[in-house]
Amino acid sequence: MPNNNQNYLAFIFAIEEINKNLHLLPNISLGYEFHNLIHSHWRILENSFILLTGQHEIPNYMCGTESQSVAVLSETLWGTSTQIGPLLELYKFPQVTFGAFDTMLTDSGQYPSLYQVAPKDASLALGMVSLMLHFSWTWVGLLITEGHKGLQFLSDIREEMDRNKVCAAFVKMVSTTVTHDILTRETASVNVVIIYYDIDILNDVNYNIGQHLVTWKVWVTNSQWHADMAGRNFILDPFHGILVFSHHHEEISGFQNFVQEATPFKYPEDTYLVMYWSKNFRCSLSDSDCALKNCTPNASLAWLPPNKFDMAMSDESYSIYNAVYAVAHALHEMLFEEVQMPPMRNREVTMSSPWQLHPFLKNTQFNNSAGDQVNLDNRRKLDSEYDILNFWNFPEGLRLKVKLGTFSPHILLGQNMSVSKDMIEWATGITQTPRSVCSESCNPGFRKTSREGKAACCFDCIPCPENEIANQTDMEQCMKCPDQQYANPQKDNCLQKSVTFLAYEDSLGKALTCTAVSLAILTAAVLELFVKHQDTPIVKANNRALSYVLLISLIFCFLCPLLFIGRPNTATCILQQTTFGVVFTVAISTVLAKTITVVLAFKVTAPGRRMRKLLVSGAPNSIIPTCSLIQLTLCGIWMGTNPPYIDTDAHSEHGHIIILCNKGSLTAFYCVLGYLGSLALVSFTVAFLARNLPDTFNEAKFLTFSMLVFCSVWVTFLPVYHSTKGKVMVAMEVFSILASSAGLLGCIFVPKCYIILLRPDRNSLGTIRNKTHSGGKPS
Secondary structure (H helix, E strand, O other): OOOOHHHHHHHHHHHHHHHHOOOOOOOOOOOOOOOOOOOOHHHHHHHHHHHHHOOOOOOOOOOOOOOOOOOEEEOOOHHHHHHHHHHHHHOOOOEEEOOOOOHHHHOOOOOOOEEEOOOEOOOHHHHHHHHHHHOOOOEEEEEEEOOHHHHHHHHHHHHHHHHOOOEEEEEEEEOOOOOOOOOOHHHHOOOEEEEEOOOOOHHHHHHHHHHHOOOOOEEEEEOOOOOOOOOOOOOOOOOOOOEEEEEOOOOOOOHHHHHHHOOOOOOOOOHHHHHHHHHHOOOEEOOOOOOEEOOOOOOOHHHOOOOOOOOOOOHHHHHHHHHHHHHHHHHHHHHHHHHHOHHHOOOOOOOOOHHHHHHHHHOOEEEOOOOOEEEOOOOOOOEOOEEEEEEEEOHHHOEEEEEEEEEOOOOOOOOOEEEOHHHOOOOOOOOOOOOOOOOOOOOOOEEEEEOOOOOOOOEEEEEOOOOEEOOOOOEOOOEEOOOOEEEOOOOOOEEEOEEEOOOOOOHHHHHHHHHHHHHHHHHHHHHHHHHHOOOOHHHHOOOHHHHHHHHHHHHHHHHHHHHOOOOOOHHHHHHHHHHHHHHHHHHHHHHHHHHHHHHHHHHOOOOOOHHHHHHHHOHHHHHHHHHHHHHHHHHHHHHHHOOOEEEEEOOOOOOEEEEEEEOOOHHHHHHHHHHHHHHHHHHHHHHHHOOOOOOOOOOHHHHHHHHHHHHHHHHHHHHHHHHOOOHHHHHHHHHHHHHHHHHHHHHHHHHHHHHHHHOHHHOOHHHHHHHHHHHHOOO
């Protein structure tokens, strides 16, 4: 056994408990003998021979032993097991190990006689990573002892770290063959370091860290870590506040009382306890028999500070206690079976050979005095649960071990760890929960983008694109908001878009409505003025009836935009385009008819000519129904194939869904518009050709200018219409309708109204005759 007083006391305590137990091995007393396995290949084999044969000179010869051992308890040092295992296997001698569980020793083909008491450590890596996630530590260092256990732990913890997006800032494998330079540039920036301890070589690591007084680090390690007992007793100990994962087990009742009463006088065969007592209680040794004398009266191990002797049972001592009980239970079952056999009923029970204990050890399963299950079958062992301990250092070597929480691999991830943060005593210099990250978390509204050549935990944060959000921290990708929603300014939430349209309540809607109604009223006033002065020459000129038709059509042209304003529905969507197309066709065809009338009127020079017949018959007036019928046919085809319908535009205006009328067939829409443009172009051409005719009440120039304004408005409309969306597009169409209609009204009728209202003297036959007569005199 290793030189560990608590391990020895736990062993003795278990032996004495079993010997007092009337139900376990009754009438049989367990004995024991100790062999110190010095770390020398020859010494290990020598002690193994002594254990097996009582001497080390003649193999297979028993000498000097009154009773034979049934099993050997040893620590789970892989090097030791590989040396004594083959020797013990020659005799099929059971070997029960009490050290940390080692997966290399589970090979039943290579180690058929070896049994491990300690629970599995398979979930240690998961537990440590869960602690990292609990405190949001994503940038940690790994300090691992060399050897197969360390490599297995490195593989396990890297797998868990990759799965949970925790990054290793550095990985250092510790060996006794080289000098450990723990503090380097890459380790200085890491606030949390995981230490995996397997064998005594970590003492070198402890010393190296202690020399640098690294008091601002958070150290996380496994239960094999132990405090330096060499007397470093000040609070600036680098390992002050260390977090330790220790196997969870209940306290063994009576053990601490047993330790308090244990003295070298009670157990004089324990030479280690004698030496320990002499060193710590100021004893002296007699020269004759090396007996203790002059010791502190009534001294007890309980008097010593924790850095000298810890009264709480360690993981290894707990495994020793269970190992003794496992052998006792197996031996009990074996002897009980021998007693039950008929040939043995009337015979004295004799001790069987050690190899006969194997079947019973393999099937041994029991609950110890603390209620914990003990199982030697590696296949049925469960992963260990862990206590999370916090070590506090105080002056004069006082140390306090505080349980902060637990970790259980048998509970769902996220609920398998509980830690009392308020109880944690952090390392010296740390006043609040430390942070250990390569990059600060990306707040909502930002997404992570990796840095080239860096670990996944090192990233930059960039804002989400337009209409995309990140509603959690550290999101890899932003999420696009649905069409019915939009991203708020912080880009961390999608808000419901409000439904909108070109409403009468909007300022733009109000302006267009007022303009349309005002122009319609103005046109009606002009019509009334023309009706009132219908017998005057200026009204009679150029076909009075056509002027009335043009004014009435312009009234409808001005009222047509009201169909574009307000919440669209199927009826208004259809009426918008058909009304627009038809009333503008009537207006343009009326202008064309008036232009042709002017031309015919001035071309008639002799009675009986064909043009006079056309003018008198009212042939120009037939242009209006003919052109209107063609436009109605185009609109009918449009409405019958792909009519306008209600549509939504969720992209043109931020935060709004615009309800508007979709044209349906753009081809039909442009055919209607093109037809209007053709009529306007014909009217413009005819009027332009008639511009030089005598100008007494001649409308040719005004008609030419009105068509020029009309064509200019709609030629400008097309590119602007295609470059706008949403309500602006609708408003642009309304504006074009009003502007072109106002052009017709202004260019054709404003000069006439000016004469009627302001120059009535020019609106009489006498004035016309005088002007004509004056114009006929020679100059």
